[in-house]
Amino acid sequence: MGMTMTQKILAAHTGMETVAEGQLVEARLDLVLGNDITAPVAIDEFEKIGAAAVFDRSKIALVPDHFAPNKDIKAASQCKRMREFARAMNIEHYFEVGEMGIEHALIPEKGLVLPGDAVIGADSHTCTYGAVGAFSTGVGSTDMAAGMASGTAWFKVPGAIRVTLTGEPRGWVSGKDVVLHLIGAIGVDGALYRSLEFTGAGIASLSMDERFTIANMAIEAGAKNGIFPVDDTTKAWAASVSGRSYTSYQPDDDAIYGSEVVIDMSSLEPTVAAPNLPSNTRAISEATGVRIDQSVIGSCTNGRIEDLRVAASIMRGHKVAKGVRCIVFPATQMIYLQAVREGLVEIFVEAGAAVSTPTCGPCLGGHSGVLAEGEVAVATTNRNFTGRMGHVGSKVYLASPAVAAAAAIAGELVDPSAIAAAPPRERFRQPGTNVQRRTE
């Protein structure tokens, strides 16, 4: 019986020839990830196991990003707990404030995940790395603890939905609109317990940054993981971030898919998800005119360099509307630096936006941009649940960087083409890697 791409990676990590949907397996892990919210809980559990050391100090990544730079004393103690554990266990990949970034942008940027890897992270958006053809999925802190001790995790082998992408996005339409459209079509539990396996000729037109955005939101459809095939774009990216060798897996021709969704990306409009579910999607033309109090551009979904380039190209020469707060938070230190060097930060600041150091802050209503009762935000993040960004009586519209930037200028949701004409998509790309490294 044929296997999906996800099933092949799982089989390779269990030492079995084949695995089948529904089977419970224990798989070997290439990376175990945690952050300042989930790692402290995991460290408590790890101590209960009584292991003297972690399974491999080079295969654990700890990132203080949620409430860091420390939001308050409690957050400071959580970060401290993680930092001290990292030191005690000699963890190689611990990233302090000043070198860190939002974990799901940072981990790929540092070359810590490559095609064919099996990764768990105590954060639901760990599914982001499916963009590079890895199996990666979010788990809880107890799983993280057991993973750090044993280097393994239990999985129920998932079935899959095949998502065929055709055509090329047009105008201001980007990967974010594609994934919002997908979640709108199948629902927040449309892929529950299953993989979303992307395929189709349209993928070639998607940059790595766009694939990260799409895979990032697989969990928003309830999926265990989302995964992209490894193509030339992926290979060029992998070579730019790591010298480590890797394996690319392909689904078998007779792999079994429970269902199939086809999306013609050339037919999509800029799309938003209205409160309070990521599946509550509509074309921007049906949301135009919604007044906003805050526009948030950044996060692990859309805080990468291409996202900032898109936002800056719309905001250049404009001012943020009176009474609107616009907050830009680049996802990593390297992206931030690149944005400074390209003059994007200058554009944001001149427009009247606040530019923040990398942090999760506003995305989860943690700090640095929390909403008051009755306020409405447009955000390039991935969740708009009740109270997600602050008061339970606040509201969030999820959108692309283009839509969020246009809304910041207009003070209300508008089609970004009303503010600026879309240049060719290549304008925002950088071949090979998403961040140019300078050595000086």
Added chain:
Amino acid sequence: MSATTASGRVFKYGRDIDTDVIIPARYLNTAVHAELAEHCMEDLDASFASTVQPGDVIVALENFGCGSSREHAPIAIKASGVSCVIAASFARIFYRNAINIGLPILECPEAALAIESGDKVSVDFSTGIIVNDTKGSSYQAQTFPPFMQRLIDAGGLIEYTKRVLARNNAKDTER
């Protein structure tokens, strides 16, 4: 999950109950179980934390626990005294977290639909039978597959891992 039965009064909720309402992110700067329990379900049902009694049961429709991977969600529910969550379906990370920390959960769409707030229900985890004592009806939920039952019998993933590591160490010394 040592007890094989539970019974209590029902708190009934709808579908897609996400982890942000189970335990809002603003309280995630602590991992103290009792503090988490104080804010459990706060954004959905402000009176939950003050009225829930040990043994009470949460019943909800599809996709319970969707959203973030925060284990604080099942921990908050467990720490507030809830003996069991019955739902039409669970979000996958919530499902595995609950098993890993030993919060009993049962998937049963019929029970989830029929049971109402305030009903008194009794649950037998070994058989998967749910009885609505108020209405006199009963339902059959799925029981756990053997691997998960082993995890549960070991007392959760931590105890299970302890045993596996001990076994591996023993093998290493034999070599």
